[in-house]
Structures are given as structure tokens and as C-alpha cells.
Amino acid sequence: MQSAEIDYQVFKRKICSKTGLDLSSxxxxxxxxxxxxxxxxxxxxxxxxxxxxxxRDERLLEEFMNRVTINVTEFFxxxxxxxxxxxxxIPELLRRSSQxxxxxxxCSYGHEPHSMAICLQEALLKTGHTILATDIDDKSIANARKxxxxxxxxxxxxxERISRWxxxxxxxxxxxxxxxxMMEFRKLDLxxxxxxxxxxxxxxxxxxxxxxxxAKDDLYAKFYRALKPxxxxxxxxxxxxxxxxxxxxxxxxxxxxxxxxx
Ligand SMILES: C[S@@+](CC[C@H](N)C(=O)[O-])C[C@H]1O[C@@H](n2cnc3c(N)ncnc32)[C@H](O)[C@@H]1O
Numbered sequence: 001m002q003s004a005e006i007d008y009q010v011f012k013r014k015i016c017s018k019t020g021l022d023l024s025s026x027x028x029x030x031x032x033x034x035x036x037x038x039x040x041x042x043x044x045x046x047x048x049x050x051x052x053x054x055x056r057d058e059r060l061l062e063e064f065m066n067r068v069t070i071n072v073t074e075f076f077x078x079x080x081x082x083x084x085x086x087x088x089x090i091p092e093l094l095r096r097s098s099q100x101x102x103x104x105x106x107c108s109y110g111h112e113p114h115s116m117a118i119c120l121q122e123a124l125l126k127t128g129h130t131i132l133a134t135d136i137d138d139k140s141i142a143n144a145r146k147x148x149x150x151x152x153x154x155x156x157x158x159x160e161r162i163s164r165w166x167x168x169x170x171x172x173x174x175x176x177x178x179x180x181x182m183m184e185f186r187k188l189d190l191x192x193x194x195x196x197x198x199x200x201x202x203x204x205x206x207x208x209x210x211x212x213x214x215a216k217d218d219l220y221a222k223f224y225r226a227l228k229p230x231x232x233x234x235x236x237x238x239x240x241x242x243x244x245x246x247x248x249x250x251x252x253x254x255x256x257x258x259x260x261x262x
Contacts, residue, residue: 011047025191025215069137073108076115078237084253089232090123093200096230099128100200106207107133110144117179118165134188145185147175195226205236221247230261
């Protein structure tokens with residue numbers, strides 16, 4: 001092994017024991033490139049040096065975590081795909097079960113579970129649907145739990161939807177209590193933690209792009225087992241599950257994978 005490779009391997013091991021974050025399941029070339037710019041900016045000469053700086057400086061550690069976990073998100077990301085969700089998938093699921101269990105599995109700042117909560121509320125004015133919203137990043141979860149978003153973030157929702165589900169407070173919009181009551185927020189690392197079970201719908205969007213092929217295969221098989229028969233996995237707008245048939249999924253609509261109904 002070359003010394004640059006050893007340096008990165010040692011860094012990965014140290015980061016894993018300090019933060020629990022396993023960088024080996026993230027694509028190495030891409031991750032190394034992203035971290036190298038941070039490392040060079042901090043003045044470190046190699047990753048092991050950089051690790052020592054992270055140990056001493058909370059702010060640098062936070063910057064590192066943010067770079068790894070890229071939190072970019074928005075309400076109703078890929079509106080066309082949400083339209084399929086609202087017109088096809090949710091009505092089908094509601095025919096099977098009146099109280100749906102949804103999991104937003106990399107929820108970032110909370111735009112995704114809030115979009116989901118709106119879809120469910122508008123599908124049928126029924127109560128009892130639940131949304132589990134998880135992410136690896138504590139800060140994102142804390143943000144998501146507050147249900148408060150910069151007003152500019154709401155721009156891709158029709159005004160009528162905004163006024164129905166949010167209250168304006170200064171430069172922010174705050175989610176209606178009805179939405180917030182449906183959601184439970186929790187930290188969960190998709191690469192190593194136990195998955196919840198009996199889900200009607202799982203959203204896993206715009207996170208696997210950073211994972212290795214093996215990590216993805218494993219993840220999609222675990223989602224399959226976490227779904228009820230007939231349940232759906234909703235993936236990101238650039239994502240495909242190559243071996244979906246091998247795992248057992250059907251794919252009735254683009255970007256939606258279904259565990260076959262019983
Ligand atoms: C680009 S955001 C996607 C947010 C949302 N799903 C969407 O599509 O708008 C990626 C999220 O994945 C989270 N993430 C990265 N690695 C993760 C892991 N191993 N387990 C759980 N979440 C992870 C990040 O913290 C970040 O909030």
C-alpha cells in the first residue's frame with residue numbers, strides 16, 4: 001500500500017472509533033476528493049494530521065461531518081415523482097391499510113418528512129398515519145424536529161398549500177401542529193443500525209449516491225425486509241436499483257419499488 005493510501009485508511013479507522021461514522025461504505029475516490037479540499041484548507045499535510053486537528057477543534061469536526069453528510073434538500077423534491085406518489089401510490093396503500101407507516105430514512109433538515117405528512121393529510125383527512133424520520137446527522141434532526149424553515153424554502157409549494165400547513169413567523173414558516181404530531185425523529189445510521197419493520201412506505205432519496213455498490217446492495221435488501229408486503233420504496237430522481245428483480249422488488253412506476261403484495 002502507498003503511504004497516501006495508508007494515511008487515508010488510518011484516518012478512516014480513527015474517525016470510525018471517534019464518531020461511529022464508517023467511511024469505508026462511502027465511495028472512496030469521491031469522498032477522498034471532497035475531504036482533501038477541507039484538509040488542505042485547514043493547513044494539515046496529511047489525513048492523520050487532519051484527524052489530530054479535528055480532535056482538538058470542535059468547529060473543524062462539525063465542518064468535516066457536514067461535508068460528509070451533505071444535507072441539501074427541499075420540499076417536494078422532484079414534484080413529478082411526488083405526483084405519482086399522491087395519485088397512484090398513496091391511494092393504493094390506503095386501500096390496503098387505513099393507517100400508514102412511513103419512514104423517511106435520510107430526512108436531512110426535515111423537508112422530506114414534512115412533504116410526506118402533507119401528502120398523507122391531504123390524501124384523506126384521517127388521523128393515525130405515522131412518519132418516522134431519521135438521519136445520521138444530529139444537527140439535521142434537531143432542525144427537522146423544530147418544523148421551522150426559511151420562507152424561501154417553501155417557494156416550490158403553491159401559496160394555498162403553504163397557508164394551509166404553515167404559519168409565517170418573520171422570515172420563517174412553522175409547520176402546523178397536525179403535521180408535527182405525525183412525525184417522530186430519531187438518529188439512525190443506514191449503514192449500521194437496525195431497521196424498523198412493517199413499513200408501508202420508505203423514502204430513501206439522494207443519500208446512496210455516496211455509498212459503494214456493496215453498501216447499496218445491502219441497503220436495498222434491508223429496505224425490502226423492512227417493508228410490509230405491498231409496501232413501496234421511493235428513491236431519488238437519479239437513482240435506480242439495478243438488481244431489483246433479484247432482491248424481489250416489482251417496479252410499477254419509475255423511482256418506486258414495491259415488495260409484492262401477498
Ligand atoms: C442530500 S440529503 C437528502 C435529503 C432528502 N432525502 C432529500 O432527498 O431531499 C442526504 C442526507 O443523508 C444523510 N446521510 C448520509 N449518510 C447517512 C447514513 N449513513 N445514514 C443515514 N443518513 C445518512 C445526510 O446526513 C443528509 O441529511
